[in-house]
Amino acid sequence: MKKILTLLVSVLCTISVYGQSSLGYSRVNTVTKVGDTLVVKYQYSKGTDSNGNAMPDATLYQFDIQYNNKLLELLENQWIPQSTSAQKAVNTWNGYKFTIDSEKDQTDFDGQYLSWLSGNSSYETNSDWSVQRVTYQDVNSLESGDEFMKIRYKIKDKANTNYSDYTNIINANWANYKESDGTQIDVDGTSTLSLSNIQGGDAGNVSLSVSSNIITNNIGDGSDFSYTIYTKGDTQTPLASGNFDAAGDATITGLENDVEYDAYISIDSSKEYLDNVVTVSDLALVFAEAIGAGDGPNGISTTFDYYLQSILANVVGTSIPNGGDINFQDSYEILAYLQGVTTNSTTYISQTGQALNISGIKTTFGDEVNGIATVSPTFKPTDLNKSFNFAHTLAGDVNFSHGFEPTSENADIPTSAQSNTTQRSMMARGAKLNPETANLDLTSELKDGLVEFTIGSEVEEMIGAQFNIIYDRTRLVLDDVIFDTGNTMTNFSNHIEESGKINIGSFDQNFEATVKTGTPYKLIFTPTVELQNTSGLITFKVNEGVKADGTQIKFIMN
Amino acid sequence: MKKVLIIVSTFLLIGCVSDDDILSPIDNNIVDVPESLVIDDLKGIKVESTIVTDEVKMNIKLPYTGVYRVKIRDISKELISQEKLEANEGDNILKVYVSSLKNNGYTLELTDDNHDIIGITSIVVNN
Numbered sequence: 001m002k003k004i005l006t007l008l009v010s011v012l013c014t015i016s017v018y019g020q021s022s023l024g025y026s027r028v029n030t031v032t033k034v035g036d037t038l039v040v041k042y043q044y045s046k047g048t049d050s051n052g053n054a055m056p057d058a059t060l061y062q063f064d065i066q067y068n069n070k071l072l073e074l075l076e077n078q079w080i081p082q083s084t085s086a087q088k089a090v091n092t093w094n095g096y097k098f099t100i101d102s103e104k105d106q107t108d109f110d111g112q113y114l115s116w117l118s119g120n121s122s123y124e125t126n127s128d129w130s131v132q133r134v135t136y137q138d139v140n141s142l143e144s145g146d147e148f149m150k151i152r153y154k155i156k157d158k159a160n161t162n163y164s165d166y167t168n169i170i171n172a173n174w175a176n177y178k179e180s181d182g183t184q185i186d187v188d189g190t191s192t193l194s195l196s197n198i199q200g201g202d203a204g205n206v207s208l209s210v211s212s213n214i215i216t217n218n219i220g221d222g223s224d225f226s227y228t229i230y231t232k233g234d235t236q237t238p239l240a241s242g243n244f245d246a247a248g249d250a251t252i253t254g255l256e257n258d259v260e261y262d263a264y265i266s267i268d269s270s271k272e273y274l275d276n277v278v279t280v281s282d283l284a285l286v287f288a289e290a291i292g293a294g295d296g297p298n299g300i301s302t303t304f305d306y307y308l309q310s311i312l313a314n315v316v317g318t319s320i321p322n323g324g325d326i327n328f329q330d331s332y333e334i335l336a337y338l339q340g341v342t343t344n345s346t347t348y349i350s351q352t353g354q355a356l357n358i359s360g361i362k363t364t365f366g367d368e369v370n371g372i373a374t375v376s377p378t379f380k381p382t383d384l385n386k387s388f389n390f391a392h393t394l395a396g397d398v399n400f401s402h403g404f405e406p407t408s409e410n411a412d413i414p415t416s417a418q419s420n421t422t423q424r425s426m427m428a429r430g431a432k433l434n435p436e437t438a439n440l441d442l443t444s445e446l447k448d449g450l451v452e453f454t455i456g457s458e459v460e461e462m463i464g465a466q467f468n469i470i471y472d473r474t475r476l477v478l479d480d481v482i483f484d485t486g487n488t489m490t491n492f493s494n495h496i497e498e499s500g501k502i503n504i505g506s507f508d509q510n511f512e513a514t515v516k517t518g519t520p521y522k523l524i525f526t527p528t529v530e531l532q533n534t535s536g537l538i539t540f541k542v543n544e545g546v547k548a549d550g551t552q553i554k555f556i557m558n
Numbered sequence: 559m560k561k562v563l564i565i566v567s568t569f570l571l572i573g574c575v576s577d578d579d580i581l582s583p584i585d586n587n588i589v590d591v592p593e594s595l596v597i598d599d600l601k602g603i604k605v606e607s608t609i610v611t612d613e614v615k616m617n618i619k620l621p622y623t624g625v626y627r628v629k630i631r632d633i634s635k636e637l638i639s640q641e642k643l644e645a646n647e648g649d650n651i652l653k654v655y656v657s658s659l660k661n662n663g664y665t666l667e668l669t670d671d672n673h674d675i676i677g678i679t680s681i682v683v684n685n
Binding site: 218442443444445446470471472473474475500531532533534535536537538539540541557558 | 613616627628630634636637638639640641642643651652653654655656657658659666673
């Protein structure tokens with residue numbers, strides 16, 4: 001203690017009024033991302049007095065610096081002076097941080113040094129910081145501008161730290177420059193070093209969600225969907241993949257901040273409800289588009305509400321981006337599909353076992369670019385945004401019954417380009433294809449030893465209707481399908497015997513005739529076992545009609 | 559005398575028959591109802607087992623002979639199957655066939671032909 005006091009008195013007595021020398025430190029290179037090497041130079045600058053005369057030379061240069069060890073990893077200390085007579089030392093202590101003497105400026109480095117000696121400033125334990133003491137002593141003084149050393153640090157990821165950015169990551173604590181006779185030299189300098197715009201690093205938990213009417217309308221749930229993530233532009237090497245939860249949410253780890261990724265959303269193609277994706281309502285929309293409705297003001301007319309429908313409806317032939325068009329081939333392929341007729345064409349009609357997925361960022365889903373609908377798979381986690389909402393739909397699902405109906409303004413086909421007969425542009429985006437409802441009576445009945453399934457309808461204005469029916473094939477054999485829909489309707493029935501399914505319906509390609517009311521459809525089954533009644537033997541899921549303007553009619557049964 | 563005795567005997571025999579025996583209607587719907595399907599109320603629907611594989615017996619007990627409907631609804635109460643049948647007053651032992659239903663919970667609803675509900679029960683399909 002006596003020594004310290006003696007030293008303190010000695011130091012205080014030797015302080016004179018000089019201009020400030022300085023300890024400078026600044027980064028040498030440009031760093032932009034986590035993992036980059038930051039090079040910081042520590043530099044001596046010789047001060048001048050009030051007359052502009054150079055300050056006395058120093059022979060002892062000593063200073064303490066500290067760096068945030070959560071954000072920087074010390075790689076290397078590199079001495080710059082080449083003097084062979086110099087004595088050099090660097091000491092390091094981890095887990096300490098300097099608490100300055102608040103009575104003095106932080107950059108009053110010699111003052112802080114004296115305060116540290118006297119106990120008015122101190123080092124406190126702090127696991128986030130490391131302290132280095134640099135000591136250089138030589139008979140020959142350094143020239144102003146000479147560098148003491150360069151220190152290399154690796155920029156660490158701030159994820160899982162208590163820091164949200166890279167400000168104030170290096171400080172100088174104090175400096176002790178002395179002349180050869182021990183005279184203390186005033187020193188000031190840089191208070192702190194910060195970095196900004198450092199990108200990359202573990203993005204932590206990144207949230208993806210998927211939107212689809214499959215989830216919204218409880219056709220299935222979010223766990224039916226999965227995601228695959230690639231580096232942007234790559235489709236070969238998945239970086240991550242997994243399933244969404246029932247709500248359609250997923251949490252992904254292992255991604256980096258400020259890196260662009262592509263996410264592709266898929267649905268489990270084994271789901272039986274995929275056989276209900278493309279129905280007579282989609283057929284009506286495609287037929288209407290194929291027929292066209294005359295020229296619009298810009299010479300082009302469409303019956304669609306969204307640009308994306310052109311992609312979804314183009315179930316066969318040249319793709320829309322490559323100059324394809326919606327034509328009768330598309331509509332007849334859908335009709336053939338509903339009838340269970342196999343064609344030689346390669347079709348893009350989503351069904352069980354063949355899910356043709358289309359997904360992209362929800363807010364821009366189906367946005368028009370150069371007349372073509374687009375979807376974007378790209379997302380970029382950043383410090384400020386780690387949640388991304390995706391939308392999903394399926395090829396062939398022109399009315400979005402099993403997909404996400406676009407909500408972006410840019411996905412909307414303007415009224416000026418639409419047919420006058422089908423304009424729904426005044427309706428809210430995302431709800432233009434909402435179905436109307438109507439009552440219907442579907443019953444099974446045991447009659448004269450046969451099981452009759454009848455569809456009773458008093459619904460008018462239907463130019464099409466479809467019913468997807470499942471029967472107990474262990475007890476029933478389908479004998480007959482009886483249509484009484486009117487003379488000009490095109491009726492279809494698609495019987496998939498091995499799975500006990502039959503899809504029946506009608507459609508008027510001229511959009512004029514309507515399905516006759518009464519009992520337009522009747523199925524006759526022969527029981528293969530003795531039956532007293534028929535409860536549960538025949539079930540139905542898809543029951544829908546369509547009006548001439550393409551509006552879907554959702555049947556409600558009491 | 560012989561005629562008088564025959565007439566007296568006839569009156570005596572009639573006198574041994576209770577009034578109830580004479581006034582009760584004849585029950586044409588005599589059904590052997592298993593204990594598990596007994597419905598104490600005058601009307602309703604009951605299944606032999608809530609968890610069903612392939613098929614299950616049910617009893618629909620009706621207030622009068624007529625046309626009724628047995629409806630199967632899914633979790634959202636959407637109708638997915640409906641039988642229309644003529645059934646007798648009292649107990650009617652029938653079946654519900656579930657092999658074409660997905661494993662799930664369903665509601666069985668008994669209504670008259672005007673869709674007025676008579677009874678409701680639930681089943682869980684576990685094929």
